[in-house]
Amino acid sequence: MSILLDHIRLAYGSRTLLTDACATLAPGTLTALIGRNGTGKSTLLRAVAGLAPAAGGRIELCGRPLDQLTPRQRAETVAFVTTDKVRIANLPCEDVVALGRAPYTNWIGRMQEADRAVVERALALVGMEAFARKTMDRMSDGECQRVMIARALAQDTPVMLLDEPTAFLDLPNRYELALLLRRLAHDEGKCILFSTHDLDVALTLCDTVALIDTPQLHALPAAEMAASGHIERLFTGGGIVFDAATQTVRLTKN
Structure with missing residues (x-):
């Protein structure tokens, strides 16, 4: 696996963001990291990049413990776009x-x-x-x-991390950039993890969706995530409709 999260605990000051979080992300896959604002998406990406330590647990990159990599080895393993x-x-x-x-x-x-x-x-x-x-x-x-x-x-590097790369883009450019990331993951064999607020991009263009529902992390294939109920409970309390045939997402009000 390119990224292994083994019972990770994340905290911001005295506030716990994640506890006992586990996930494995394979080479050649695109994963969207989603969650509400302030739930630790950027903190998790920084932990995987080795820029800030996790409060507990173990992170491995390409089979090697992150905390045992030298700065040069880390720079040769993971790239981070803020x-x-x-x-x-x-x-x-x-x-x-x-x-x-x-x-x-x-x-x-x-x-x-x-x-x-x-x-x-x-x-x-x-x-x-x-x-x-x-x-x-x-x-x-x-x-x-x-x-x-x-x-x-x-x-x-075999691993690429991006923190909300589509944040400043309009809708067509958000899709175009997400398609680019998907192509780079699949054609170049990279493990790409990026945070986003675009649920439709996450569910229709990504292989895996990792959802932070404090203090838990759920990582599932995109279609399974759409059917799991995690997204509707977190974001709309039951107001998401995912059409598997058309690969589209529709949000409704209760």
Whole structure:
């Protein structure tokens, strides 16, 4: 498994977010992490990235305990795209993406031909090769997000984490970005976990849905999650309709 959560406990100050949370996420799969605001989605992603310790339990990445990985090993295993809007002025996109090669360049950070090829391929995978010499201050939010995903791809890790990558995008661009993540997971064999508030994207485009219902974590295949009742209890108290034939979600009022 690419990600193993073994009886994880998460806390924020004195507040318990998760207790005894277990999940396994396989290579080549796209998983949506959903839950109400403030329930610990970002905290869980940061714990899996090794940026903040869990209060208890064990996290493994690709069969190795996270707490035993050196900083370089962690950088070669997991890439993290935050929810922040990133617009780096006066730095071409290919140079932003090249930052993902930091774990592999020599001690002075010099790029080799192999590194440049990885950067070019990463830009091509997200459809941004034509923007290589453009700067992010002249690009849309969706284009900037694709560049940051390309940077994570250039990091060449088996695990990718994204914190609400569609937060600043309109509906068509949210679907387009989710489709991109699905293609990267399936075609590149990566384990991709991203947080989102888009239930329709989570249930129709993802392989697995992980739902935080404090203090529990439920991780199920998308179709099973839609039929489980967890989502309707958490979000609408019984107001979700999932049409398996059309793979669409409709929310209704009680």
